[in-house]
Amino acid sequence: MSMIAPRNVLLFGMLAVLFILTGMMQSWNTALTIFNMGLISAILALGVNIQWGYAGLFNVGVVGFTALGGLAAVLVSMPPVPEAWSAGGPRMLLALLSGAATIGLAIASWRRLPNGGLRVVVLLAILIGGFMIYRAIFDPARDAIESVEPALTGYLGGLGLPVVLAWPIGGLFAAGAAWIVGKTALGLRSDYLAIATLGIAEIIIAVMKNEDWLARGVKNVTGIPRPVPYEIDLQNSSWFINLADRLGADYVTFSSIFVKLCYSALFIAVLLLLITLTQLALNSPWGRMMRAIRDNEVSSEAMGKNVTSRHLQIFILGSAICGLAGAMITTLDGQLVPSSYNPLRFTFLIWVMVIVGGSGNNWGSVLGGFLIWWLWIMVEPIGLWLMTVITSGMAEDSGLRSHLIDSAAHMRLLTMGIFLLLVLRFSPRGLIPEK
Amino acid sequence: MDLLNAIVVLANFVIVPATAYGAQLALGALGVTLIYGILRFSNFAHGDTMAFGAMVTIIVTWGLQAAGISLGPLPTALLALPVGIAVTSLLLIGTDRLVYRFYRQQKAKPVIYVIASLGVMFIMNGLVRFIIGVDDQRFADGERFIVSARNFREITGLDEGLAIRTSQGITVVVAVICVALLFWFLNRTRTGKSMRAFSDNEDLALLSGINPERVVIYTWIIVAALATTAGVLYGLDKSFKPFTYFQLLLPIFASAIVGGLGNPLGAIAGGFVIAFSEISITYAFRRFANHILPERWEPEGLLQLLSTDYKFAVSFAILLIVLLFRPTGIFQGKSL
Numbered sequence: 001m002s003m004i005a006p007r008n009v010l011l012f013g014m015l016a017v018l019f020i021l022t023g024m025m026q027s028w029n030t031a032l033t034i035f036n037m038g039l040i041s042a043i044l045a046l047g048v049n050i051q052w053g054y055a056g057l058f059n060v061g062v063v064g065f066t067a068l069g070g071l072a073a074v075l076v077s078m079p080p081v082p083e084a085w086s087a088g089g090p091r092m093l094l095a096l097l098s099g100a101a102t103i104g105l106a107i108a109s110w111r112r113l114p115n116g117g118l119r120v121v122v123l124l125a126i127l128i129g130g131f132m133i134y135r136a137i138f139d140p141a142r143d144a145i146e147s148v149e150p151a152l153t154g155y156l157g158g159l160g161l162p163v164v165l166a167w168p169i170g171g172l173f174a175a176g177a178a179w180i181v182g183k184t185a186l187g188l189r190s191d192y193l194a195i196a197t198l199g200i201a202e203i204i205i206a207v208m209k210n211e212d213w214l215a216r217g218v219k220n221v222t223g224i225p226r227p228v229p230y231e232i233d234l235q236n237s238s239w240f241i242n243l244a245d246r247l248g249a250d251y252v253t254f255s256s257i258f259v260k261l262c263y264s265a266l267f268i269a270v271l272l273l274l275i276t277l278t279q280l281a282l283n284s285p286w287g288r289m290m291r292a293i294r295d296n297e298v299s300s301e302a303m304g305k306n307v308t309s310r311h312l313q314i315f316i317l318g319s320a321i322c323g324l325a326g327a328m329i330t331t332l333d334g335q336l337v338p339s340s341y342n343p344l345r346f347t348f349l350i351w352v353m354v355i356v357g358g359s360g361n362n363w364g365s366v367l368g369g370f371l372i373w374w375l376w377i378m379v380e381p382i383g384l385w386l387m388t389v390i391t392s393g394m395a396e397d398s399g400l401r402s403h404l405i406d407s408a409a410h411m412r413l414l415t416m417g418i419f420l421l422l423v424l425r426f427s428p429r430g431l432i433p434e435k
Numbered sequence: 436m437d438l439l440n441a442i443v444v445l446a447n448f449v450i451v452p453a454t455a456y457g458a459q460l461a462l463g464a465l466g467v468t469l470i471y472g473i474l475r476f477s478n479f480a481h482g483d484t485m486a487f488g489a490m491v492t493i494i495v496t497w498g499l500q501a502a503g504i505s506l507g508p509l510p511t512a513l514l515a516l517p518v519g520i521a522v523t524s525l526l527l528i529g530t531d532r533l534v535y536r537f538y539r540q541q542k543a544k545p546v547i548y549v550i551a552s553l554g555v556m557f558i559m560n561g562l563v564r565f566i567i568g569v570d571d572q573r574f575a576d577g578e579r580f581i582v583s584a585r586n587f588r589e590i591t592g593l594d595e596g597l598a599i600r601t602s603q604g605i606t607v608v609v610a611v612i613c614v615a616l617l618f619w620f621l622n623r624t625r626t627g628k629s630m631r632a633f634s635d636n637e638d639l640a641l642l643s644g645i646n647p648e649r650v651v652i653y654t655w656i657i658v659a660a661l662a663t664t665a666g667v668l669y670g671l672d673k674s675f676k677p678f679t680y681f682q683l684l685l686p687i688f689a690s691a692i693v694g695g696l697g698n699p700l701g702a703i704a705g706g707f708v709i710a711f712s713e714i715s716i717t718y719a720f721r722r723f724a725n726h727i728l729p730e731r732w733e734p735e736g737l738l739q740l741l742s743t744d745y746k747f748a749v750s751f752a753i754l755l756i757v758l759l760f761r762p763t764g765i766f767q768g769k770s771l
Contacts, residue, residue, distance in 0.1 A: 058546055060479075060553075131740075139736075184755050188762050190546050191477040195688045196758065199751035202685055210744045343681070344560065348553055355550060410564035417557025421534055424551055 008363065008432055015370050022374070029253070032260040034377050035370075036332060039267040040325050042369030044346075045353040046274055046362060047321030053360030053434065054282065055314045056294045058194045061181070063346035064201025065319045067208055067338065068177055069170030069326020074215045074336050076166035077225050078158035081148065084213075088144035089156060092213065095138035102130025145213040155216045164227045167270070167327045174323025175316045177204065182315040187308040193315075201343065208338040215336055222335040228262035231255040263332055270328070271366070274321065278362050290314060291360075344413065349376060352420045358430025367432055375419070376412060383411035441726035443595040447584070453714040454707075455603040455672055458610035461706030462665035463683065464690035465617065465699055466658045472634040472697035473654045474535065476548035481662060481687065483559035486680035487526060488663025489670045490567045492519030493574045500576065508578035509605065512667055519667065524659035530555055531655055539651075556681075563677045572675040577601060595726075602671040613664055614703060617657065621699070626653050634697065682747070686713065689750040693757050695764025704765060709750050717743040 023031035044062065051057040106126045113119040146154045177200060185196035209218050234240045234255040244251035281287050290310065293300040297307050330336050349372065357368020387408045391401040423430065463485060470478045478484075495515035505511050534551050580586075581604045584596025621627040626649070633640040633650045641647065666680065673679070690709045694701025719739035728734070741748065757764060 056546065058549065184758050188758060191549060192692070192758060192762070194477065194479075194549065195685075195692065196751075196754065198688070199685050199747070199754060202682070202747045203745070203751055206745055206747060210742065344557070348557060351550070351553060352557075407565045407568070410561050410569075412561070413557050414561030414565065417554045417559075417561060420554035420557065421551065424547070424554065425534075425537060428547075 008367075011367055011431060015367060015374075018371075018374055022378075028257055029260070032257060032264065034374055036260060036263050036267060037329075038370040038373040039264065039271055040328050040332070041350070041353060041373040042366040043267075043271055043274060043325040043328070044322055044350045045357060045365035045369040046271075046278060047318045047325065048350050048354045049318075049357075049359060049362060049365040050278060050321065051315055051318035052354055053362075053365075054287070054290045054294065055311055056190070057186075057311060057315050057318070058190055059197045059315070059318065060194050060343075060347050060351075061197030061199075061201035062322050062350050063341050063343045064197070064204035065174035065177065065322035066326030066329065066346050067201075067204050067341045068173040069167075069323040069328070070330035070336050070341075071208060071215055072170035072173050072323070073163055073166040073224055073327045073330035074221045075158045076161050076169055077163035077331075078221060079160045081153045081155065081157035084145045084148040084153060084156050087148050088141035088213075091137055091141035092145060092156070095134055095141055098130065098137060099134045102126060102134060105130065142211075142213050150212075150219075153216075154219070155213050155221075162227065163225050163331050164266075166331070167324050170327030171320035171324040174326070175320040178316045178319030179312070182312045186311045186315065198343075201347065205338060205341050208336075208341075215338075218339055220335060220337045224330060224334050224336065226334060227266060227331065228259055231259055234258060267328060270324070275362055275366065282362065349416060352416050354430075355420060356423045356430055358432040358434065360434030361430065361432045364430050364432035364434075368430070371431075372416070372419075376416070379412045379415045380409060383408040383415075386411075437594075437726045440593055440595045441723050443587075443593055443597050444723050444726060447595065447597045449711075449715050449718050451597070451599055451603055453711045455606040455668075456714065457707035457710030458606050459665050459669045459672065459706075460683075460686055460690045460710050461703040462610055462613060462661050462668070463687040464694065464702035464706050465614070466661040466665070467687055467691045468694070468697055468699060468702040469654055469658055469661070471691070472699075473630060473650060474539075474548070476545045476552065477688065477696075479549060479552045479684065480556040480559055482680045482682070482684040483556050483563065483677075484523065484527065484659070484662040485666030485669070485683065486563045486675075486677045487559050487666075488519045488523040488659065489666030489675055489680070490563050490677075491522045492516055492663065492667045493567070493572055493670070493675060495519065496574045506577060508601070510575050510577045510601070510671055512574055512671060513605070513609075516664065516667055519663045520660045523663045524656045526559075527655040527659045528652060531651060536648075536651075539647075560677065560681065567677070569677055572670075574675065575602060575671050595722075600672070602668070606668045606672055609664060609668060613661065617661070617699065620657070626650075630654065685747055686710075686750040689754040693753060693764055695766040698764065698766045701764055701766030708765075709753060712753055713746045713749045716740045716749050717746050 019031050019035055022034065044066070047065075048059060048062060051059050106123055109122050109126060110119060113122060145156060148154055181193070181196050181200050185193040208215060211217060212219065215221055231252075235251060240255065240258070241251050244254045247254065289300070289305060292303075293305060293307050293310055301307050350369075353368035353372040354365050355368075356372055357366070358364025384405065387404050391398075391404050394401040463481065466484075467478060467481050470476065470481070492512055492515045495518045496510075496512045499505070499511050499515060504514070506514055534555060535548060538547055538551060578601050581599045581601055582597060584598040587597045588594070619627075621631055629640065629645045630650050630653060632643070633645055633647065637647075640650075669680075669683070686709050690705035691702050692705070693708055694703070694705030717739065719737035721734060721736070721738045724734050724738055
């Protein structure tokens with residue numbers, strides 16, 4: 001196992017030192033916050049690594065799959081809004097069904113009818129007619145739902161189930177979207193998949209921002225139920241105060257650290273499960289086949305492997321992991337904020353993690369996930385400090401000085417780009433290379 | 436029923452804006468398609484290249500405005516455009532020297548270039564935010580309208596007005612000049628011909644003594660010119676905000692693919708296909724229908740197929756349709 005190589009132990013050890021230093025120099029709360037997002041980043045990087053490292057698929061729609069996972073968290077865990085359901089719930093379901101039926105009918109007729117002009121006419125007729133029917137049912141249902149206390153709800157709500165259930169469901173949502181993209185764009189040039197995923201991500205986020213009946217759009221859903229205790233409950237329970245006393249800690253600070261540790265435990269469990277599964281898969285006959293396909297598609301095809309459907313399979317698997325991680329992010333934040341899904345942060349940063357960590361190596365992705373996330377957070381204070389030092393000789397009211405200090409926030413993108421290019425050029429196999 | 440007014444409404448809200456937007460997309464897609472044809476990868480940094488070029492032009496424009504230099508009725512940005520192009524060319528050639536040339540020598544797979552272009556995208560995006568910030572910047576000056584809605588109504592006596600903004604007129608004129616120059620260059624000059632030869636068959640081009648590095652440098656200069664022009668025109672027409680340039684990537688790629696990647700004519704056609712579908716699908720046709728339908732048939736709804744928030748969905752849908760039914764694009768690009 002590559003895991004046991006001393007170099008890798010050293011790398012993970014250095015990572016641990018980074019987090020411990022953050023804990024000692026800033027605060028343990030900060031360190032744990034970064035650590036928790038680092039865990040999720042590692043999972044996201046694993047998902048992308050499955051696609052890129054195992055199969056050479058280039059997915060730039062990670063942000064969309066992540067957002068779908070977030071949507072799942074709302075739809076599963078928020079309590080339903082009965083008034084909204086009675087106002088337009090069934091009609092909305094009917095509208096969605098009619099939309100799906102239209103698409104199904106269109107596909108069926110396209111397959112059944114013989115080639116020719118008639119086929120195109122029928123297809124267009126079905127699509128246009130179906131769209132009219134859909135809008136006729138959908139519009140009043142949407143208006144009815146959105147007018148139910150728009151300041152508080154104005155949406156259908158969720159199922160009121162435990163939020164942890166949303167994690168696999170988020171994965172399923174993402175898998176569904178990945179199936180649609182993969183069906184069309186796989187088997188063509190690799191760039192086409194990239195552009196198609198870029199597109200689907202934009203659309204998913206546009207839907208989440210604008211469809212208020214679904215998850216309140218830009219009005220955000222807050223107060224998503226937690227899988228772990230609340231700080232205020234801990235502070236009021238005697239066993240917790242006793243525990244804090246015994247550890248000699250301030251129980252308010254300790255309660256927030258305790259909550260973060262609970263999240264860490266949950267996330268670590270998921271990460272360990274996933275890495276075990278991915279390592280097993282990588283070393284199984286299936287994993288060998290995938291690598292064979294990646295390294296030489298022509299010869300694998302000659303050996304009777306169906307390259308396109310293998311690619312579809314792995315594309316769906318990887319995207320599902322991104323969806324799972326997305327649901328975890330929303331659970332951790334406790335709220336769904338569609339406008340926060342920025343492709344630079346959720347797609348391209350994950351790519352930096354995978355490339356820096358070592359494409360094709362699961363442990364590499366985990367390392368990259370933690371390291372790059374830590375850097376992403378830390379570059380800002382470091383940049384600010386740097387700018388303050390550089391500008392310390394300038395006059396207090398100098399325009400350049402205030403501009404430079406204000407711009408420190410944008411150092412992140414610059415740093416990440418330089419980091420990516422340097423690793424790609426001088427150590428293209430990453431920190432922990434594939435065996 | 437009033438056909439004339441209906442046509443004016445359509446022209447005002449669909450045809451004129453879509454023509455301007457189509458010209459901007461076409462210029463952007465031309466850049467993408469040239470890089471694809473000659474360097475053989477999809478450049479994800481293109482949107483940010485446009486933003487960078489526009490940013491340099493804006494800063495020079497501010498300088499000119501402060502010095503009291505202007506072009507009269509035309510926006511001063513046109514005067515600053517050559518400087519923007521020059522600086523962007525230097526940046527792109529520098530990027531090529533530092534980043535892409537290494538992979539060319541390695542004969543790396545196209546996807547490696549794409550990842551490298553992600554890194555370049557990050558850096559350019561960071562540079563733009565660093566220098567000019569993330570906010571909206573206004574730099575348009577000069578006359579606002581060629582034809583204003585009120586003048587149009589007074590002259591024609593129609594109920595509906597037609598407004599043509601200076602930025603829209605300039606977009607179309609500049610785009611036509613750019614495209615004419617580009618095609619003249621590609622078809623008539625020695626360098627242009629060697630570029631086309633290189634794009635058609637690299638090995639054969641090398642055998643006939645074409646210097647690949649020279650071809651590459653010319654490509655980047657042309658790409659810089661196209662991207663900066665597209666970026667400035669878009670900024671004049673709408674507004675300059677770095678993040679919107681990143682979002683333009685999708686319609687630009689869609690235009691290039693719909694036309695056929697690597698095919699310049701296709702890129703232009705693709706730009707207009709995407710622009711017209713985007714605007715006509717998200718336009719509310721109610722006023723148009725009110726004019727052409729008899730009074731008792733007047734529609735109640737807005738007659739809008741999709742809300743404007745979903746304009747990206749339109750380019751995406753067209754992209755999917757093309758990929759499903761004709762993956763090489765309308766004009767037979769060189770890729771599959």
